[in-house]
Amino acid sequence: xxxxxxxxxxxxxxxxxxxxxxxxxxxxxxxxxxxxxxxxxxxxxxxxxxxxxxxxxxxxxxxxxxxxxxxxxxxxxxxxxxxxxxxxxxxxxxxxxxxxxxxxxxxxxxxxxxxxxxxxxxxxxxxxxxxxxxxxxxxxxxxxxxxxxxxxxxxxxxxxxxxxxxxxxxxxxxxxxxxxxxxxxxxxxxxxxxxxxxxxxxxxxxxxxxxxxxxxxxxxxxxxxxxxx
Amino acid sequence: xxxxxxxxxxxxxxxxxxxxxxxxxxxxxxxxxxxxxxxxxxxxxxxxxxxxxxxxxxxxxxxxxxxxxxxxxxxxxxxxxxxxxxxxxxxxxxxxxxxxxxxxxxxxxxxxxxxxxxxxxx
Numbered sequence: 001x002x003x004x005x006x007x008x009x010x011x012x013x014x015x016x017x018x019x020x021x022x023x024x025x026x027x028x029x030x031x032x033x034x035x036x037x038x039x040x041x042x043x044x045x046x047x048x049x050x051x052x053x054x055x056x057x058x059x060x061x062x063x064x065x066x067x068x069x070x071x072x073x074x075x076x077x078x079x080x081x082x083x084x085x086x087x088x089x090x091x092x093x094x095x096x097x098x099x100x101x102x103x104x105x106x107x108x109x110x111x112x113x114x115x116x117x118x119x120x121x122x123x124x125x126x127x128x129x130x131x132x133x134x135x136x137x138x139x140x141x142x143x144x145x146x147x148x149x150x151x152x153x154x155x156x157x158x159x160x161x162x163x164x165x166x167x168x169x170x171x172x173x174x175x176x177x178x179x180x181x182x183x184x185x186x187x188x189x190x191x192x193x194x195x196x197x198x199x200x201x202x203x204x205x206x207x208x209x210x211x212x213x214x215x216x217x218x219x220x221x222x223x224x225x226x227x228x229x
Numbered sequence: 230x231x232x233x234x235x236x237x238x239x240x241x242x243x244x245x246x247x248x249x250x251x252x253x254x255x256x257x258x259x260x261x262x263x264x265x266x267x268x269x270x271x272x273x274x275x276x277x278x279x280x281x282x283x284x285x286x287x288x289x290x291x292x293x294x295x296x297x298x299x300x301x302x303x304x305x306x307x308x309x310x311x312x313x314x315x316x317x318x319x320x321x322x323x324x325x326x327x328x329x330x331x332x333x334x335x336x337x338x339x340x341x342x343x344x345x346x347x348x349x350x351x
Contacts, residue, residue, distance in 0.1 A: 013295075017291070017294050017295070018291075021288075021290075021291045021294065025288075035290075036290055036291075037290030037291070037293055037294065037297070040290075040291070040294050041293075041294050041297035041298055044294065044298050045297075045298055045301055048298070048301075049301075055298070055299075055301065055302065058295075058298065059295070059299070062294070062295030062298060062299070063295065065291065065292060065294060065295050066292060066293075066295040066296060067292075068285070068291070068292040069257060069289075069292040069293070070237075070240040070243075070244075070256065070257045070260065071233065071236035071237050071239075071240050071285060072236075072285040072286065072288075072289050072292050073240075073257035073258065073260070073261055074236050074239045074240045074243065074257060074260040074261050074263075074264050075236055075261075075264075075278070075281070075282035075285045075286050076261050076286065077239075077261045077262075077264035077265040077268060078264075078268070078275070078278060078279060078282040078283075078286070079286070080261075080265050081265055081268040081269065081275065082275070084269070090333075090337050092336065093332070093333045093334075093335075093336035093337040094333055094337075096332055096333070096336055097328075097329040097330065097331075097332040097333030097334075097336070098329055100328055100329055100332045101325040101326070101328055101329030101332075102325075104324060104325050104328050104329075105321065105325045108317070108320075108321045108324060108325075109317055109321065112313065112316065112317060118313065119310050119313060122306070122310050122313060122314075123313065123317070126313075126314075126317045126318075129317065129318060129321065129322070130321075130322070130325055132255065132258070133296065134255030134256070134257070134258075135254065135255055135258075138255070148303070149303060149306065151296070152299075152300045152303045152307070153314075153317070153318065155293075155296050155297055155299075155300055156300065156314070156318050157318050157321070157322045158293070159297060160318055160319060160322050161322050161326060162290075164322075164323070165326060168323055168326065168327070169326065169327075169330055172327050172330070172331075174327065174330040174331060174334055175334075176334065178333060178334075178337065179330040179331070179333045179334040179337075180330065182329050182330055182333040183325075183326040183327065183329050183330030183333075184326060186325060186326070186329040187322045187323075187325035187326040187329065188322060188326070190289070190293065191290075191293050193289065194289035194290040194293060195290070197286050197287065197289055198287075198290075201283070201286060204286060208261070210329070211258075212254075212258045212261060212262070215254060215255075215258055216254065219254070
């Protein structure tokens with residue numbers, strides 16, 4: 001099947017994503033509960049499958065949008081810098097929280113591996129689900145999992161944390177910008193951080209810091225695990 | 230626009246450093262650490278990048294949309310092992326979130342009590 005040239009152009013994916021995202025942000029100003037990231041992604045998945053437009057056609061423009069993630073993550077240095085004094089005061093508790101979460105994240109999946117008949121390749125790809133997908137890809141290349149699948153698990157964990165995280169933390173009685181940022185950044189990396197940023201740039205900065213520190217902690221914690229697998 | 234150019238330059242520096250030193254960290258996180266260092270040392274002034282950073286951060290969710298749409302390529306594999314996928318992702322994520330949040334909250338309260346007479350509460 002040959003695509004019409006306008007569908008084959010990256011402008012299609014870029015334009016469509018921006019259009020749907022702007023509409024979702026507009027809805028959010030009317031109803032606070034809306035998560036623009038979730039609404040936009042679900043709409044696009046349904047839209048592509050209903051119209052039968054191949055994913056590759058969307059992807060040409062999607063890659064352009066995804067490129068923005070680089071500079072946007074770099075920008076997380078700004079809230080870190082602005083609130084450096086407050087973070088330094090809490091540095092011990094923040095780092096210990098991140099390390100505890102990172103150990104638990106690996107331990108939970110390692111336990112699932114001991115279930116007889118469990119899908120080993122799938123679970124090895126799941127070990128890194130709490131860290132952002134570029135880190136997950138690199139680690140999974142060394143564990144014998146499927147790197148692309150590990151990126152999918154990172155996205156799913158991030159998405160779930162983004163949707164359920166703030167309410168779950170409230171139910172658990174974990175209040176305060178710093179514990180919230182540490183919890184969501186450690187478990188749901190950048191996608192969770194994007195959700196936290198909707199409410200507070202300061203909590204988002206803590207979440208971004210936790211995402212980076214959890215990525216470093218997990219990379220180090222994995223070193224003894226490689227030999228053990 | 231100057232802010233965007235600076236952010237992209239630091240991202241690119243992250244890409245270069247990651248490849249050069251074979252860091253176990255992705256380029257965007259390396260770039261973030263480099264920019265934080267540049268801000269603290271005064272090489273980059275906050276005013277140069279503050280407005281553009283705020284814009285990118287407010288709309289960070291947008292940049293994740295293609296990655297989420299991309300998961301449809303793995304729909305079959307996820308469907309055939311959906312029990313393990315849910316067992317790993319849902320309780321795993323909540324547990325990690327709660328424990329790291331609790332540890333941070335619990336320890337910072339203790340620290341606050343120790344220094345209660347000082348002006349640490351804040």
